Amino acid sequence: xxxxxxxxxxxxxxxxxxxxxxxxxxxxxxTPQTHIVEHLSDLVANGELDAEYIPVESEQSAMSxxxxxxxxxxxxxxxxxxxxxxxxxxMLFIAPVLRTPIxxxxxxxxxxxxINIWNDHSDIMSVRDVGWLALFAENGQxxxxxxxxxxxxxxxxRVSLPVTINIDGFTLSHFIEPVLLPELxxxxxxxxxxxxxxxxxxxxxxSIGLLGTPExxxxxxxxxxxILLGSLPVVKEAFGEFREAxxxxxxxxxxxxxxxxxSILVTMGSISETAMTAVDELRxxxxxxxxxxxRLWRPFPVEDFKKAVGHAKNLIVIxxxxxxxxxxxxxxxxxxxxxxxxxxxxxxxxxNFVLGLGGRDVTRDDFKHIVKKAREHTRENxxxxxxxxxxxxx
Amino acid sequence: xxxxxxxxxxAKDLPPGFTAKPGSTLEFKTxxxxxxxxxxxxEKCIYCGFCYIYCPDGVYEDMGKDEKWYKPDFDYCKGCxxxxxxxxxxxIEMVLEEV
Numbered sequence: 015x016x017x018x019x020x021x022x023x024x025x026x027x028x029x030x031x032x033x034x035x036x037x038x039x040x041x042x043x044x045t046p047q048t049h050i051v052e053h054l055s056d057l058v059a060n061g062e063l064d065a066e067y068i069p070v071e072s073e074q075s076a077m078s079x080x081x082x083x084x085x086x087x088x089x090x091x092x093x094x095x096x097x098x099x100x101x102x103x104x105m106l107f108i109a110p111v112l113r114t115p116i117x118x119x120x121x122x123x124x125x126x127x128x129i130n131i132w133n134d135h136s137d138i139m140s141v142r143d144v145g146w147l148a149l150f151a152e153n154g155q156x157x158x159x160x161x162x163x164x165x166x167x168x169x170x171x172r173v174s175l176p177v178t179i180n181i182d183g184f185t186l187s188h189f190i191e192p193v194l195l196p197e198l199x200x201x202x203x204x205x206x207x208x209x210x211x212x213x214x215x216x217x218x219x220x221s222i223g224l225l226g227t228p229e230x231x232x233x234x235x236x237x238x239x240x241i242l243l244g245s246l247p248v249v250k251e252a253f254g255e256f257r258e259a260x261x262x263x264x265x266x267x268x269x270x271x272x273x274x275x276x277s278i279l280v281t282m283g284s285i286s287e288t289a290m291t292a293v294d295e296l297r298x299x300x301x302x303x304x305x306x307x308x309r310l311w312r313p314f315p316v317e318d319f320k321k322a323v324g325h326a327k328n329l330i331v332i333x334x335x336x337x338x339x340x341x342x343x344x345x346x347x348x349x350x351x352x353x354x355x356x357x358x359x360x361x362x363x364x365x366n367f368v369l370g371l372g373g374r375d376v377t378r379d380d381f382k383h384i385v386k387k388a389r390e391h392t393r394e395n396x397x398x399x400x401x402x403x404x405x406x407x408x
Numbered sequence: 409x410x411x412x413x414x415x416x417x418x419a420k421d422l423p424p425g426f427t428a429k430p431g432s433t434l435e436f437k438t439x440x441x442x443x444x445x446x447x448x449x450x451e452k453c454i455y456c457g458f459c460y461i462y463c464p465d466g467v468y469e470d471m472g473k474d475e476k477w478y479k480p481d482f483d484y485c486k487g488c489x490x491x492x493x494x495x496x497x498x499x500i501e502m503v504l505e506e507v
Contacts, residue, residue: 085425113425174424212425220427233419234426240419 018192023154023181024049026193027093027119030161032063033201036117037088037208040068040079044098045131046183047121051093073098077105077116084114085222087215089165089208092116095183096123099137109176110145111238112222113212115168116176118146119161122283122334123183124372132373133183135283135334138311139344145238147177147245148312150282152268154191157181159262162196166205167252173245174211175238180311182284184373196260204259243313266315267322271297272304277328277385278362279305280349285332285376292381303385308345316352329362330388333400334370341399343368358393365391369403380404442487444502446480452499453477459491459500 021029027050031039039058041051057063066083070076076092084090094102099120109116120138124130138148147167151157157179164177181187214222226234249266257263270290272278281289286307296303306322308315323329333343342350346366353361365388370376380403391397446459455476460468467485468478480491492500 111426212427219430221430221432222425222427224426224428226426230417230422230426233417233422237419237422 018194020190021154021193021195022049022188022190023157023193024121024187025053026154026158026191026195027161027179027181028053028057029195030158031091031117032057033196033198034091034162034165034205035089035202036063036065036091036165038066038068038080038083038090039092040070040076040083040090041092041094042070042073042076042098044073044095046123046133046187047093047095047098047119049187050119050121054091073101074105077102077109080116080118081105081109081112081114081223084109084116084210085112085212085214087208087210087213089169090114090116091118093119093121095121096125096131096137099141100125103141106141106146107144108223110242111234113174113238113241114176115165115174115208115210117161117164117168117179118176119157119179119181121181121183121187130372131183133185133334134371134373135180136371138178138180139335139337142312142344145175145242146312147173147175147242147249148180148310149177150180150307150309150311151182151186152284152286152307152309154186154189154193155262156264157186158193158195159256159260159264162201162205163252163256163264166256167245167249169206169208169210170245170248170252171209171211173241173248175242175245180283186284194262200259204255246310246313246315249310249313264309265318266308266310267318268307268309269322270305270307272306272322272326274302275304275326276302277304277330277388278323278326279303279381279385280308280323280329280331280345281305282308282311282332282345283334285334285370288376288378289332289381292378292385295378296382296385301385314348319349320352323362324360326362328388328391329364330384331364331366332384333366333368336368336371336402342366343400346400361393363388363391363393363396365397366400367403368400374404437483439481439483439485442482442485442505444487444489444504445482445485446487446489446491447501447503448477449499449501450477452497454497456496458494458496462490462494464488464490 058067125136168177253264331346467481
């Protein structure tokens with residue numbers, strides 16, 4: 015049986031990679047991801063993880079190395095944040111179409127300018143549609159478990175796509191939390207050896223990374239999108255098997271006191287814990303409010319999400335990123351589009367609040383303010399643009 | 409039927425990872441990209457081999473000491489005209505392709 019240990023969440027993620035017996039780690043250190051790859055470097059140097067650690071000169075090289083090693087049949091891990099993810103951008107688009115099941119932890123951080131090392135979701139939201147599966151962790155245990163799950167999901171031959179595990183920078187990555195560290199044998203038994211769908215092999219040579227002319231590009235993109243959308247049941251299946259093996263249950267959308275709630279806060283990542291505490295306090299005051307947390311962001315679990323929130327009168331969508339030039343944040347845009355075709359009397363009133371940018375604290379009072387403000391809006395008096403919570407304008 | 413990377417193929421039939429087997433360029437004829445083809449005046453040709461050397465696509469074949477000329481492979485010649493430009497005797501003319 016696993017014993018609870020006090021571990022910094024970054025180290026817990028690195029330990030999960032050790033338990034999964036990764037073959038290659040190619041990464042460039044960047045705050046607040048640094049402790050993840052620093053610890054992996056230690057594990058490799060100390061002989062605790064039998065892997066090749068490639069200390070590359072940039073994130074562009076990190077993701078290029080990952081593409082190569084994954085295509086060669088190596089279980090591959092990397093991690094990054096913010097500007098680092100931006101520097102990987104062109105390589106990120108390639109991995110899904112080449113079907114390379116790379117696993118990447120992102121310690122989510124704001125993007126410049128102004129220069130900022132603290133937490134929000136600007137980094138992942140700017141590359142949300144490039145074909146990677148994306149999971150969001152709420153706490154340390156989940157960050158560890160989702161890392162193990164990511165290898166299982168990514169390498170499943172029905173999927174064979176890259177996966178990101180999103181961990182809020184500092185508020186999660188640098189916190190020491192009690193986590194249950196599974197036994198090595200348990201994980202090795204649960205996670206089958208990597209059997210690649212596409213493999214560079216001298217005995218059976220292939221070319222990879224080809225030109226796609228106007229006659230084939232559309233089909234190559236379409237099939238990748240089909241496979242990403244089709245990975246949802248595989249994710250659920252893996253969550254189910256994980257529960258059987260390790261006893262912890264995960265869902266693609268997590269509900270908290272939402273079943274009978276009139277207003278539901280839609281959240282992602284670590285601020286969901288603050289939202290749940292706020293909901294407990296609001297419930298004591300007689301407010302009918304709950305939380306729906308999106309754990310699987312890509313592929314978007316449309317039916318599961320609508321099932322979790324469909325009965326609400328008010329849907330209060332929280333974004334940690336400004337989509338500049340659009341009146342909604344990225345999560346709100348998607349949530350609104352999901353309800354577009356529903357009959358008017360069945361649609362919730364959807365409001366959008368952006369907060370916690372560049373590491374600004376998100377408090378219980380923020381959520382109480384948000385719930386109050388959201389209720390002022392009706393179908394007739396709808397919100398025309400997201401509210402930026404706590405912005406100092408006077 | 410076309411084969412190779414510009415072949416029309418249902419999405420489900422594409423190889424996973426958009427890969428190709430070795431030697432598939434043989435099946436992928438690129439000559440139809442051409443808008444003009446080199447036409448050689450064998451009377452003026454001195455068999456110097458400039459066309460053979462300068463061709464960026466290696467489409468010229470040496471026809472040997474008896475025939476004394478170089479023959480382009482129109483399955484792959486893209487009509488760039490480098491051979492005509494480099495020919496010291498100006499005996500290669502680029503002729504517009506008729507469709």
